[in-house]
Every structure is written in structure tokens, then in C-alpha cells.
Amino acid sequence: MKGPLPAGPRDERMSVAHYDPESPADAGVPLTLEGLYRAHAPLVARWAAHLGGPTVDVEDAVHEIFIIVRRRLPEFRGEAKPTTWLYRITERVVRDCRRKERFRRWIRVTKRDQLNDMLVGSRPGPSEDIERRQQLTRVYAVLDAMPDKYRQVLILFELEEMSGEDIAALTGIKLATVWVRLHRARQHFRVAVKSLREDAP
């Protein structure tokens, strides 16, 4: 080379923090509660709905997620993209919601009617209500039967229609691991559907 390359890294490159307002994903999104909510609330709601399933109240989950965002924002170190950070919070909140729900069911606090009420997050019309409710219940009965790590990858791949690369980035696992988990999740899914069929009258 004739001209040497610029010597050494510049100071701003040395920071371990990685929030990059110039990158396309973060462009123009101010790191404030309002900015994050405006930019990402619909996405967070979708994650919560898909990860949580019919028994999670999406509105409450989104509220709780952004309460945590408000609280943790001063500590946000920018080592991940804001969307990755939001996903991690969503995952944790939804996991808590599901755990509470399981506990409620275990102690039989949740009556069948209450459960049915919760099954309809977006309140569709009455005609599609029952069908949709049954569909959701069936799918999540299958999904909930598999370990969380497989369930999560299957949901992100099939329901969120994310690429393997994006799933790896979002969840912090290797791409190869994503494929392995997806493969195993599908095996679980197959077995669970078959078992449901056999159990059906």
C-alpha cells in the first residue's frame, strides 16, 4: 500500500459500550423512555404476545416491561442494541408472568372462566373468538410442553419470522446453537402434537 492506513483505533472506538445511534437499527432512536416506547412498543407487545401465549395479559406485560426500562435506563451500558436489551427484559417479564400463571393454576385460583377471559388478548369479534381461542390454546399447549430454550427459538423463527442470525443476535446464542435448538424444538413439537392427537377423544 502506498499510503498507510490510519494508525490505530480512535478513542471513540475504544469504548466497550456499543450503542450506536448511527447504525440503522438504532438510528434516530433517542435513549429515553419516550423514544424507546415510541420506536419499539409494538415490537415489544408482539414479543410478549408470542412468548407469553394466551394466558399473559399483553397490555400489563408491556407496562411492566417499560417500567423496568424506566428504572434501568440510567444503568443501560449500551453493550447491546436497545432492541436486544428490550428483548431480554421482555423475556424475563414474560417468564415471570408465565410462572405466576402456572402457580395460580396450580393452586386453582384461576377458574376456567377467568382463563377463558385471558385467552383473548386482542378481543376479536365473537364469531372468531371461540375458534381463535381454541387455536391458541392448542398451539400453546404444545409449545408449553417443551423446554423454554427450544420454545423460545421456535416462536422467534416461526411466529416472529426472524432469521437465524437475528435470533442469535437477539438471544445471545450462537447461530449453530439456534439451528440445533430449532431442530430439537420441532422434534418436541411433532411428538407433542401426536400425543395430543392420541389423547383426543
Added chain:
Amino acid sequence: MKSVRPGENETTGNEIVDRWVDRPPGDGEEGEFGALLRGAMRPEPLGPGQLAAVAARLTSPPARQWVPRWAWQMAIVLVVLIGGGAVAAKMDLLHRLPGVLAPHKEPAVPDRAAPARHRRPAAGEKDSPPAEPAAAPTTVEPVIESPEAPAKHETKVAIVGQPRHTDRGVSPPPQTAPAPSTVPPPANVVEDSAPREAPAPNPSELAQESGLMAAAIHKLRTEGDPKGALALLDEHRARFATGALAVEEKLTRVDALLQLGRRAEALALLEPLRSPWTGRRRDLLVTRAELRSEVGRCAEALVDFGTLVSDGAHGSRDATYERALYGRASCRARRGERAGARADLERYLATYPNGRFAADARAALRGDTP
């Protein structure tokens, strides 16, 4: 198939990964699974009105001062422990359990001082003045060796003898304590005292540690005061050298040192960094590589950069990958590996045409043009 991203290879080995939800309903078993999963898709679970409602709830001032979750958990645990202990003492429940205090046949005697203590009181203990705790273990030997001794004393041994060292910290080890061979501690005694008295990991210590770390991070990130952050980190290191957040302390220290321009120290901290190169370790690895490159250790830097670039070839091409690719080009150029440097720069520009080093890369390539 709804492709994930144009031009992207969604493959596992030679197998193309197809989404079930893209299969038509009649397309065999997977078509059926796809139909099932499509029914669970909720593209917009919350409408604009619901999102606005959540936003309104968020912007309304909090009704009360926020109390950390761990504080609630600790308070609940304390209430349960103290309440449970008090109730158990009041009802003398443990005395009624078969096998817990076998030799003790006395009827339970209510202990008026019990609720104030964290351990189960004993009937024999109520007569002992609290000012003489050290005297208690001296009664151990004769009582245990003699089954015929008054049950009152046995009770004292069973409950007070072992745990008193850890409980209040006021009782020295009994000088006249019996040798283990002559005084086999009855299993029920250990069982009785251990669950309540064994020192569990002190939650308040962890809370203090995380509080100190949070303060250091706040100082560094929010106040932009790396010196202050380092002072807090030093305090953390002094107080919690082997604490649960020792790794976090180290990482924050690297950030603070970099902000202060103390790169040699930061590099020294990063030297022992080892694989796996996932998550935050990738950021640290690229930082180490840049620091090594800066001080002329290009051979080692190239190894680090190479790890990240090859990882990025299969995985996420994020900002770390971008830095690694450009950094490797820079290192190669310095070592006179022109072809390699050129290839990296071209690859960089192909991947990040508007990247943060794009202008520099173009300038370097122009300079290399014969």
C-alpha cells in the same frame, strides 16, 4: 417459502431451513403444523389505543416511592422467618416433633422471651440470664454423658451448645467442651440446630455489593466521572474481592480506564481474557485486539481480530465484527501484508458501505491504487 432475508442462506449444513408457517395447509404434516402455528400469530396484539393507554400509565407519576424488589423479598423472608420462629416457639412445635429432642420429655413451657429471639428457645434456657452466655457451654459435658441428668439441661445442650458460636458471636468456644469421641453429637441435635443457625449467604452483603457496583456504573455512565467510578471500584475490590460481581467489577474498570486514557492498565486487565467469545466477551476481545494493535503487538492483535472475523462470517455481523474487520486490515497493512489488507478493506466496504470507517477505508484503498 417466505425468505428470511434476500440472499441469506438459512441453512443447517446442507439442509435448507424452511418455515412451517410458509407451508400450504395440505402440504403433509409440516403443512398442518404450519397452519396450527399461523393461528397463533398475533401481528398486532395491542392496537394504537391500547398502546396509548399503556403510555399514559407510564407517564403518570408513580403513586408511591419505588421500593427495590430485593427489599420486598428480603422483608418477606424476614417476616416469615421471624414470624415462623415466634409461632414455633410459642407453640413449642419442634419439641413435639418425634425424634427432634428425644430425651426431652418435659411438657412444653411457654417462654416469654421467645418472640424476641431468632432461634428456638428452650425451656431450660429461660432461667439463664442473657448476660452470661459464655457460661452455658460449660454445662454441656456432664449433661450429655449422663442420660439420667435432668432433661432441662439436655435441652440446653441440644439447642444452645452448637449454634451459640455463630448466633451472637459472644460465646467463645467452650474450653471444657467434650472430645468428639466421647461425646457423639446426637443426629437430632445437629438437625435441630443447623437449619436455623447455619450461616446462609448473607443477602444484605450481596445487596451492598450490587449497590456499590450500581453506584460505580452510574458514576461512569451517567455522571461521566471515570475517576469517581474507579474509586468506587477500588472500594468494591477491597470489600468484596471474591464477591459475586467480581467479574462485573473488572469489566467496568476496563471501561473506566479506557475513558481515562490509561490503556496499558486496561490492556493488562484484558490480557487473561479467554474464550468462549460470546456476548460481552466479543466486545472485550475486540477492545483487547485494538489495544494490542495500538502498542504494536500486531501479531497477537491479528489472532484476536481473526477470531472475531471468522466468527462474524458465520454469525452476527454487528459493530464488533465491523471493528474487527477494519482493525485487521489496519494491522495487516502495518505488517506489509498488502493483499490481505486490501481484501479486508474491500470486504469491509462491501459489508458496511456507510460504516463508520468507510471513508478511511476508501481513502486507504485509493492510496493503494497503483
